[in-house]
Amino acid sequence: MINKETLVKKIENLPSNLLKEVADFIDFIEYKGKKSKVNNITLASEKSLAKDWLKPEEEEAWKDL
Numbered sequence: 001m002i003n004k005e006t007l008v009k010k011i012e013n014l015p016s017n018l019l020k021e022v023a024d025f026i027d028f029i030e031y032k033g034k035k036s037k038v039n040n041i042t043l044a045s046e047k048s049l050a051k052d053w054l055k056p057e058e059e060e061a062w063k064d065l
Contacts, residue, residue, distance in 0.1 A: 011022060
């Protein structure tokens with residue numbers, strides 16, 4: 001397993017033209033983690049929200065979309 005100190009040393013030894021690529025990859029990893037959490041919350045709430053979604057008045061309200 002790699003620790004933060006080793007990772008920092010690797011980054012410090014990179015040529016400056018690759019730092020943007022590393023930063024972009026870190027942003028991607030962070031985004032992927034956040035997206036996963038949002039999807040889990042959405043899936044967890046789906047069952048309770050379905051009761052309202054399936055009401056006739058909801059069908060009427062959304063029929064034109």
